[in-house]
Amino acid sequence: MGFISPSPQPVPPAEFLRLPLRERIRILSTHWVNDGFGTPSALPIVYIVKMLGLFFAVGLLITSWTTQYVHFTEPATWFDNIVVYQKLAIWLMLLEVIGLAGAFGPLCGHFAPMLGNIRYWLRPGTIRMAPWGRHVPGTGGDTRTIVDVVLFVAVLASLVYPLAVGAQAVRFLPEGTGPQELIPPAAFIPILITMPLMGLRDKVVFLAARSEQYLPIMLFSAVFGAMVFGAGADAADFVNLVVVFKIVICVVWIGAGVSKFGEHFINVVPPMVSNSPGQLGFVKRLHYRDAPADIRPSRLAWFMAHIGGTTVEILIPIVLLLTTNATIALLGAVAMLVFHIYITSTFPLAVPLEWNVYFGYVAIVLWVGFDTSVYNIWNFSEPWLLIPVFALLCFGPVLGNLRPDLVSFLPSMRQYAGNWASAVWAMKPGVEQRLNELPLVENQIDQLQRMMLTPYERDDADMTLQKALAWRCMHSQGRGLFSVLYSHLDDIESRTVREGEFVCNTILGWNFGDGHLHDERLIAAIQRRLNLAPGDLVVAYCESQATPWRNPPQRYRVIDAALGIVERGTWNVSDCVREPPWLPNGPVPLRVSWVANGYRRQEAVTDGKDTVS
Numbered sequence: 001m002g003f004i005s006p007s008p009q010p011v012p013p014a015e016f017l018r019l020p021l022r023e024r025i026r027i028l029s030t031h032w033v034n035d036g037f038g039t040p041s042a043l044p045i046v047y048i049v050k051m052l053g054l055f056f057a058v059g060l061l062i063t064s065w066t067t068q069y070v071h072f073t074e075p076a077t078w079f080d081n082i083v084v085y086q087k088l089a090i091w092l093m094l095l096e097v098i099g100l101a102g103a104f105g106p107l108c109g110h111f112a113p114m115l116g117n118i119r120y121w122l123r124p125g126t127i128r129m130a131p132w133g134r135h136v137p138g139t140g141g142d143t144r145t146i147v148d149v150v151l152f153v154a155v156l157a158s159l160v161y162p163l164a165v166g167a168q169a170v171r172f173l174p175e176g177t178g179p180q181e182l183i184p185p186a187a188f189i190p191i192l193i194t195m196p197l198m199g200l201r202d203k204v205v206f207l208a209a210r211s212e213q214y215l216p217i218m219l220f221s222a223v224f225g226a227m228v229f230g231a232g233a234d235a236a237d238f239v240n241l242v243v244v245f246k247i248v249i250c251v252v253w254i255g256a257g258v259s260k261f262g263e264h265f266i267n268v269v270p271p272m273v274s275n276s277p278g279q280l281g282f283v284k285r286l287h288y289r290d291a292p293a294d295i296r297p298s299r300l301a302w303f304m305a306h307i308g309g310t311t312v313e314i315l316i317p318i319v320l321l322l323t324t325n326a327t328i329a330l331l332g333a334v335a336m337l338v339f340h341i342y343i344t345s346t347f348p349l350a351v352p353l354e355w356n357v358y359f360g361y362v363a364i365v366l367w368v369g370f371d372t373s374v375y376n377i378w379n380f381s382e383p384w385l386l387i388p389v390f391a392l393l394c395f396g397p398v399l400g401n402l403r404p405d406l407v408s409f410l411p412s413m414r415q416y417a418g419n420w421a422s423a424v425w426a427m428k429p430g431v432e433q434r435l436n437e438l439p440l441v442e443n444q445i446d447q448l449q450r451m452m453l454t455p456y457e458r459d460d461a462d463m464t465l466q467k468a469l470a471w472r473c474m475h476s477q478g479r480g481l482f483s484v485l486y487s488h489l490d491d492i493e494s495r496t497v498r499e500g501e502f503v504c505n506t507i508l509g510w511n512f513g514d515g516h517l518h519d520e521r522l523i524a525a526i527q528r529r530l531n532l533a534p535g536d537l538v539v540a541y542c543e544s545q546a547t548p549w550r551n552p553p554q555r556y557r558v559i560d561a562a563l564g565i566v567e568r569g570t571w572n573v574s575d576c577v578r579e580p581p582w583l584p585n586g587p588v589p590l591r592v593s594w595v596a597n598g599y600r601r602q603e604a605v606t607d608g609k610d611t612v613s
Contacts, residue, residue, distance in 0.1 A: 004453050006464070007038040013459035021492060025482075026582035028463075028470035030292035034284055036275030037349065037467055039106055040454065044277045044347050050104065051344070055095060055354045056088075056361070063087040067167040069179050080369040083167045083181045085245055085362050089217045090183075092358055094159040097209040102352035103510050109468070109502040111447040117208055120144075120509030121152045125439045127508060127525050128202035129517060139200045142525040148201050155198050155205070158190035162218075170228055174235045174374050182241075185225035188218045203408075204517060208510045212396055212411040213252065213355065220244045220389070236381035243380050244389055246366050249359060250317040251390070253336070255397040255413030257313030262548025263573050264418030264476045266297045266305040271474045272416075273304075276346040295474070296580065312339055320367055324376045333367035336360065343416075349471060350501070350513050351416060404544035405555075408514050412544075419548050421515025422472065423500030423541040424481045426489055431536050432496045438529055441506050468499035473581035477542050477554070480571045483587030484540035484556055488567075490602045500539065515541065520559045527561045535602075537561035545573060553591065567601075568594040 009016070010031040016024060031038075063084050064072040070081050078084060095101040099117025103110070110116050120126045126144045133140040167181035195215060199206030224241040227233060270287035273279055285291045287301040297305075312335065320332040340360030344353050366375075380386060400412025409420055435443050448461035456464065472478035485492055504511040504518035507526070511517050519541055526537070539559040546552060553570035560566050575588040 004040050004042050006040055006454065007035050009038075009460065009463055010035075013457070013463040016463050017459055021497065022582050022584070024466060025470050025473050026580075026584075028467050029474055029581040030295055032271060032467065032470055032474065033274050033288055033291045033295055034281050036271075036277075037107070037471070038464070041277060043106065046105070047107070047347060047353055050100070051353050051357050054100065055092060056357055059088045059091040060084070062091060062163060066164060067181050068169070069181060079365050080178055081180060082242060082245070082365070082370070083183065085365055086183050086217070086221055087163065088358055088362070089214050090159055090163045092354055093209050093211075093214040094156070094163065095354065096352075097155065097159070097205065099208075099510065101354045102210070102350075103208065103505075103512055107347065108350050108512065109444060109505040111444060112451045116505060116509035120440055121202070121205055122149055123440060124149055127438065127522070129204050129508065129521065129525075130201055131199070131203040136200055142521075142528075144202070148198075151194065151198050151201060152205060154194045155191070155209075158194045161190060162187035168229065170238055172228075172233055172235045173238055174371075176371060176374070177235075177238075180238065182225050182228060183221060185222045185229065188222040188225075191215075191218055192222065204508050204510055207408055207410055207514060207517075208512070210352070210355065210410070212408075212413075216248050216393060217245065219392075220248065236379075239375055239379055240381055240385070242366065242370055242375045243377055245362075246321065246375070247377070247386075247389060248393065249362060249366065250321045251393040251397075252359070252413060253313050253317040255394075256415055256417070257310050257317075258397070259401070259412065259414040259417040259419065259548075260305065260310040260313070262419060262545065262551060263577050264545070264548060265309065266302050266418075267475050267577060268416060268418040269301045269305045269309070270295070270297050271471055272346050272348040272351075275348050278345060294580065296577070312336075320363075321377055324373050324378060326372050329367040329372040333363040336363040348416070349468075352512070401547055404546055408516055409544060410512070410514060414544065415513075418475050418477075419544050420475075420477060420513055421519070421542065421544050422477045422481060423515055423518055423539050424469070424472065424478075424485060425498045425500050425503055426485055426492060426538045426540070427496045427498070428491075428536045429494065429496065431532065432498070434530055434532075435503070435507065435526075438507060438526065440509070443506060444502060447506075465498065465502065468502050469497060470581065472499050473583075476573055476576045479576040479579050479581060479583055479588060480542055480554060480556060480573075481540040482583060483571065483576075483590060484558060485538070486583070486587045487590060488540070488558060488601050489538060500541070515543075520557075520565055523559050523561050524564070530561075532561045534560055534562040548573075556590075563596065563599065566596045566599040567592060 010027055060078060061072050063070050067083050070077045070084055099115045105114040124144050124146050127142055128144045128148060130139045162183050165184060165187045168184050170180040170182060173180055195211055224244055227237045228241055273287050274284045287298055288295045289298050316332050316335050323329055337360040340356040344356045396407055396411030397413045400407035432443050435441050444465055445461050448456040448464060449458060500518045501511050501513060508517060523539055541559055542554055542556040545554040551573060554573050555570050557565050558567040569590050569592040571588055571590050579588060
């Protein structure tokens with residue numbers, strides 16, 4: 001791996017592209033074990049500068065400029081002033097919605113330029129995705145208008161305002177607490193209005209801002225902050241506010257931990273570790289059973305997933321939420337800081353790196369900067385208010401696990417659980433190039449060929465994009481999706497096959513692992529603009545598995561751009577994780593539950609495993 005050049009390909013690209021699809025997946029998935037995505041070694045430095053410089057350092061500078069007690073040159077003040085929690089949350093939400101945080105750069109499929117988001121959302125005519133366009137008046141359609149652009153600008157202004165406004169001193173504090181400030185509660189009202197309105201017009205912007213993470217902080221800052229400054233306020237109101245901030249972060253941790261139950265997450269850890277630029281090769285290989293012959297997860301991978309991951313994310317936050325002991329709080333906060341540092345160090349595909357920095361940092365602020373014997377849930381002065389607080393925070397994760405088809409994986413807190421709605425696109429020759437006809441879209445083959453400093457040759461660019469397919473196949477749902485394609489398309493070897501999330505990035509300007517953004521609704525929007533023929537674009541799509549701890553069948557559907565949904569069915573996740581990523585034994589068994597009238601699969605090899613009910 002060079003400093004500004006990607007690592008060498010395992011076989012010459014021109015030779016690689018002539019191989020059968022299964023063999024290509026085998027080569028790239030086994031190569032991933034040691035090499036990951038193969039990005040230049042300079043890229044992690046760019047991400048580190050962005051995390052610690054643009055987000056953390058600039059965020060602290062802004063905080064110091066707009067507060068009285070936080071000083072950039074005095075690090076001790078960074079950890080015992082609750083206003084830092086507020087300011088950094090707003091700053092990070094602004095970076096997310098602009099596109100300079102989690103969804104930036106090659107790790108999220110943005111190559112040249114590395115910025116999506118704001119470039120698309122300030123331009124009328126690009127595609128938008130209204131969540132309930134048929135049901136909410138004034139939100140229908142899929143074309144961005146000047147109204148959407150104005151609303152997006154209002155969102156940006158609504159985030160800049162509380163970030164720039166001066167903090168207000170808190171009058172009543174518990175004994176032993178140093179001087180404190182808060183953002184004026186009314187400063188949060190604009191974003192609490194503009195962001196939900198924006199979400200009704202385009203859910204992509206709402207999700208890109210990570211609203212499920214930061215809007216609750218802003219809502220509680222407005223409501224409980226108003227109590228802190230209200231008539232009759234006392235020190236207990238400030239304690240309540242800090243405790244609610246603790247509840248927010250604990251619910252996120254616990255929700256993410258619960259989402260890792262089931263058979264998916266163990267498959268996430270090995271490819272994540274393999275992408276770590278600083279990890280030793282033998283440590284990477286220990287996460288696989290017998291690489292390169294068998295790259296299914298090893299016992300070490302199971303331990304890292306369900307002890308180092310699931311257990312840590314559930315038990316330690318529960319302890320932090322309930323403890324009144326300063327030593328236990330310190331140990332728990334440090335443990336969570338280390339947890340987030342480890343995740344960040346692996347530089348996985350599509351992981352919110354700044355979010356990990358923020359959560360690790362505020363764990364120290366909340367449990368070390370504030371006396372746990374005072375600021376704990378048992379000292380919450382209005383216990384009945386905890387009911388709506390927990391109800392609001394738990395609504396998305398509960399509904400999202402019961403009905404994943406209704407809730408994005410982000411509010412469901414399945415951020416990196418491996419249990420994702422996903423898709424793989426299979427296009428006839430020439431269709432990928434036609435995507436460039438869509439507003440502001442440039443396919444990633446073309447992007448890679450004009451990357452600054454290290455432009456790719458075309459075959460090399462194609463091979464690099466197919467690494468995303470191998471990465472998908474190293475996860476549970478990838479094997480199911482390719483089983484669907486193998487069972488449907490006898491011409492798959494002549495098609496351009498792409499990972500759906502990567503393609504979606506070029507069309508909508510953002511995706512962060514949410515398959516709902518490239519389901520049949522996006523395919524229909526593309527069809528209205530390109531008028532493709534039947535069979536030109538076939539998409540294998542799967543929904544997240546509901547209640548994965550019960551391990552019910554996972555649902556899939558097949559989408560033809562010209563015909564709509566043509567087949568529905570299920571597969572068993574256990575069948576998927578039993579197979580190697582490249583499916584050498586053929587497709588996993590599929591159970592077909594519905595077929596569109598008149599639709600017939602192409603004559604593809606199914607090994608006789610498919611059934612119809």
